[in-house]
Amino acid sequence: MTQKIARFFEEQRPQTPCLVIDLDVVEQNYNDLHDALPDARIFYAVKANPAAEILSLLARLGSAFDCASVPEIQMALAAGATPDRISFGNTIKKESDIRRAFELGVRLFAFDSEPELEKIERAAPGARVFCRILTSGEGAEWPLSRKFGCDLAMARALLLKARDMDVQPYGVSFHVGSQQKDLMQWDHAIFQVAQLFRELEVLGVDLGMINLGGGFPTRYRTDVPECTAYGQAIFDSLRTHFGNHLPETIVEPGRGMVGSAGIIESEVVLVSRKSAEDPKRWVYLDIGKFGGLAETMDEAIQYPIEVLGDEQAGDGQDGDREAVILAGPTCDSADVLYERADYKMPMGLKAGDRVRIHATGAYTTTYSAVCFNGFEPLKHYCI
Amino acid sequence: MTQKIARFFEEQRPQTPCLVIDLDVVEQNYNDLHDALPDARIFYAVKANPAAEILSLLARLGSAFDCASVPEIQMALAAGATPDRISFGNTIKKESDIRRAFELGVRLFAFDSEPELEKIERAAPGARVFCRILTSGEGAEWPLSRKFGCDLAMARALLLKARDMDVQPYGVSFHVGSQQKDLMQWDHAIFQVAQLFRELEVLGVDLGMINLGGGFPTRYRTDVPECTAYGQAIFDSLRTHFGNHLPETIVEPGRGMVGSAGIIESEVVLVSRKSAEDPKRWVYLDIGKFGGLAETMDEAIQYPIEVLGDEQAGDGQDGDREAVILAGPTCDSADVLYERADYKMPMGLKAGDRVRIHATGAYTTTYSAVCFNGFEPLKHYCI
Numbered sequence: 001m002t003q004k005i006a007r008f009f010e011e012q013r014p015q016t017p018c019l020v021i022d023l024d025v026v027e028q029n030y031n032d033l034h035d036a037l038p039d040a041r042i043f044y045a046v047k048a049n050p051a052a053e054i055l056s057l058l059a060r061l062g063s064a065f066d067c068a069s070v071p072e073i074q075m076a077l078a079a080g081a082t083p084d085r086i087s088f089g090n091t092i093k094k095e096s097d098i099r100r101a102f103e104l105g106v107r108l109f110a111f112d113s114e115p116e117l118e119k120i121e122r123a124a125p126g127a128r129v130f131c132r133i134l135t136s137g138e139g140a141e142w143p144l145s146r147k148f149g150c151d152l153a154m155a156r157a158l159l160l161k162a163r164d165m166d167v168q169p170y171g172v173s174f175h176v177g178s179q180q181k182d183l184m185q186w187d188h189a190i191f192q193v194a195q196l197f198r199e200l201e202v203l204g205v206d207l208g209m210i211n212l213g214g215g216f217p218t219r220y221r222t223d224v225p226e227c228t229a230y231g232q233a234i235f236d237s238l239r240t241h242f243g244n245h246l247p248e249t250i251v252e253p254g255r256g257m258v259g260s261a262g263i264i265e266s267e268v269v270l271v272s273r274k275s276a277e278d279p280k281r282w283v284y285l286d287i288g289k290f291g292g293l294a295e296t297m298d299e300a301i302q303y304p305i306e307v308l309g310d311e312q313a314g315d316g317q318d319g320d321r322e323a324v325i326l327a328g329p330t331c332d333s334a335d336v337l338y339e340r341a342d343y344k345m346p347m348g349l350k351a352g353d354r355v356r357i358h359a360t361g362a363y364t365t366t367y368s369a370v371c372f373n374g375f376e377p378l379k380h381y382c383i
Numbered sequence: 384m385t386q387k388i389a390r391f392f393e394e395q396r397p398q399t400p401c402l403v404i405d406l407d408v409v410e411q412n413y414n415d416l417h418d419a420l421p422d423a424r425i426f427y428a429v430k431a432n433p434a435a436e437i438l439s440l441l442a443r444l445g446s447a448f449d450c451a452s453v454p455e456i457q458m459a460l461a462a463g464a465t466p467d468r469i470s471f472g473n474t475i476k477k478e479s480d481i482r483r484a485f486e487l488g489v490r491l492f493a494f495d496s497e498p499e500l501e502k503i504e505r506a507a508p509g510a511r512v513f514c515r516i517l518t519s520g521e522g523a524e525w526p527l528s529r530k531f532g533c534d535l536a537m538a539r540a541l542l543l544k545a546r547d548m549d550v551q552p553y554g555v556s557f558h559v560g561s562q563q564k565d566l567m568q569w570d571h572a573i574f575q576v577a578q579l580f581r582e583l584e585v586l587g588v589d590l591g592m593i594n595l596g597g598g599f600p601t602r603y604r605t606d607v608p609e610c611t612a613y614g615q616a617i618f619d620s621l622r623t624h625f626g627n628h629l630p631e632t633i634v635e636p637g638r639g640m641v642g643s644a645g646i647i648e649s650e651v652v653l654v655s656r657k658s659a660e661d662p663k664r665w666v667y668l669d670i671g672k673f674g675g676l677a678e679t680m681d682e683a684i685q686y687p688i689e690v691l692g693d694e695q696a697g698d699g700q701d702g703d704r705e706a707v708i709l710a711g712p713t714c715d716s717a718d719v720l721y722e723r724a725d726y727k728m729p730m731g732l733k734a735g736d737r738v739r740i741h742a743t744g745a746y747t748t749t750y751s752a753v754c755f756n757g758f759e760p761l762k763h764y765c766i
Contacts, residue, residue: 047714047756068714071757090714090756092653092667095734113655115734134657145716147665151658270475272496274517275534282530284475290677290750297680297717331430331451331473333528334680351478351498366755367673370748373430373473374454377753 017287025261036231048254053382055079140177171209180215194241216256262361288328408644419614431637436765438462523560554592563598577624599639645744671711
């Protein structure tokens with residue numbers, strides 16, 4: 001909780017629910033990541049939070065942008081990024097969208113399959129392409145499916161094929177999974193990529209770039225390694241597996257860039273029990289799974305939640321706090337935030353009290369539904 | 384697939400993804416439900432699809448409306464419903480929203496806890512209230528949590544308390560779970576409600592209304608009982624448990640009213656494998672979990688999906704069709720629609736082909752995210 005955000009809530013008393021982003025924290029996160037990985041180019045993952053103020057700030061700081069769609073490319077351009085600082089990082093693109101991106105000046109495209117490579121050759125001739133490989137995703141809090149990437153043999157075959165096409169085989173990308181806390185996951189992936197580089201070099205394909213993806217965490221309810229620890233681990237792996245011939249490196253932080261910069265304020269709508277003997281209270285907030293907190297799915301991301309005026313907060317003691325189930329305001333029974341996760345709140349909690357949901361700067365506003373149950377999408381303020 | 388929708392797609396060739404609703408099907412569903420349950424008042428669950436054309440049609444047909452929020456109440460009023468045809472059916476309401484609904488003329492409110500009852504007394508004095516009880520939700524395809532309702536003992540105590548408050552204890556509601564295919568679930572609940580009515584009658588509280596909730600299904604990949612079977616089962620239960628003193632009944636269909644009226648058309652963006660030996664193809668559509676198909680969560684709702692131009696479709700044979708994994712277009716690895724469900728598609732399927740996702744009239748448009756990954760919310764057309 002920064003002083004700037006505290007003052008904003010106090011002076012503006014905004015309607016809940018709303019998200020407030022402290023741009024100074026975004027700037028600090030950018031600088032920390034840049035210091036931790038001084039040789040890597042930072043491509044901010046726009047999907048994490050595409051607020052214009054965030055994009056403008058990062059463009060000014062020198063960041064590049066990882067975009068998932070044409071509208072995200074247009075947002076990055078509008079924020080002041082030049083096309084050479086934009087990567088179309090989605091491996092699933094309509095050919096018409098590749099063409100549009102190419103017309104807008106974008107020259108860097110991701111792929112993980114032969115049809116996608118052929119689309120890029122047709123719609124963006126001469127462009128640089130990088131192939132995404134599958135990783136296990138072990139150790140990540142937000143689940144990685146096998147949706148993106150291909151296996152190493154296919155990546156080798158596709159990059160070799162690209163050599164003889166009207167595209168420039170440029171590099172390899174991977175993603176260790178979002179909110180990744182196991183530093184060794186980068187080492188496993190970098191080891192595989194280094195092998196691939198050597199195999200392809202023998203075949204006459206000189207790759208220049210390794211895209212380390214995202215995965216840099218935000219501190220939620222438990223500690224995460226420092227940014228510098230990630231930087232050191234990645235640098236050590238690159239040295240170990242590439243020796244003195246270090247490739248160009250790219251990182252794509254999203255959560256790690258903006259997660260810690262935001263706080264959602266929400267109002268308690270109801271506190272109740274299902275029966276006289278019910279051991280747990282149900283606490284219903286005016287924000288839920290469909291209002292921006294989609295990452296509570298399967299209770300994967302557990303945000304720190306603070307009850308305003310809870311004087312015992314932060315003393316590490318439960319005091320008069322007891323277990324609660326947290327749910328959203330919609331008539332959808334799937335709109336339950338935390339039932340198994342062990343959240344505790346004061347016994348005196350009642351409708352009208354306010355809570356602050358910390359570390360909600362990433363993957364909240366854009367996840368919110370257009371008007372499910374008639375509720376408006378999550379409002380936000382960048383200060 | 385109605386002829387009207389087929390002609391619309393053929394003549395308009397709308398950009399994908401989009402949802403097309405045939406209003407004639409909505410009208411037919413309304414009439415069928417009305418015929419099946421001639422004594423019940425129909426309160427359409429606005430949250431299922433709040434398109435203005437649907438609300439106007441239903442208002443004209445005589446439907447009442449179950450609303451989850453003040454904006455939904457305003458939509459129902461704008462569509463021509465009078466306030467006496469509106470129920471504020473969410474058991475989780477801000478006191479300011481109860482007051483606003485009361486000012487708009489609404490006099491029927493749901494509750495399932497003491498604090499909510501007290502809010503209603505303060506903000507909507509004299510209003511009719513009904514208490515929602517917990518049911519097991521067994522047999523329902525879309526999961527019911529314990530989020531709504533209280534146990535019978537608490538319902539009895541609260542309705543008794545309401546007698547001495549400035550509200551009118553009016554009835555009891557339950558919900559057997561969405562997409563409920565076990566007709567006996569209504570009987571279990573009606574039996575419990577009848578007991579509650581008798582117990583309260585002895586204590587001087589005369590309840591007049593039983594709200595049977597929703598749960599009426601849409602046909603997805605498997606057959607569901609006919610509307611008339613639901614009507615007969617419910618009528619029989621009411622007769623069995625209430626004898627000749629039948630209470631007023633209310634039903635709140637959402638899915639059963641509009642689900643079968645809509646079809647989404649979507650474009651295949653990519654068909655690929657993860658390795659040369661990958662036994663299943665991945666088929667990526669331009670709509671996914673965050674673009675309107677949220678009910679694919681845990682593969683709960685399995686929509687029938689038709690590939691355009693698949694000449695073998697509907698012959699019950701697999702022909703050259705083989706298993707696929709279906710996923711959405713975003714860079715989110717949770718955006719996978721069906722991995723375990725056994726969907727098969729033609730071997731010749733390729734990017735640019737179109738698919739039609741049937742029975743998508745309910746719980747799609749309003750679930751879609753505002754702009755996740757830069758993708759626009761689901762467009763829709765009512766014809």
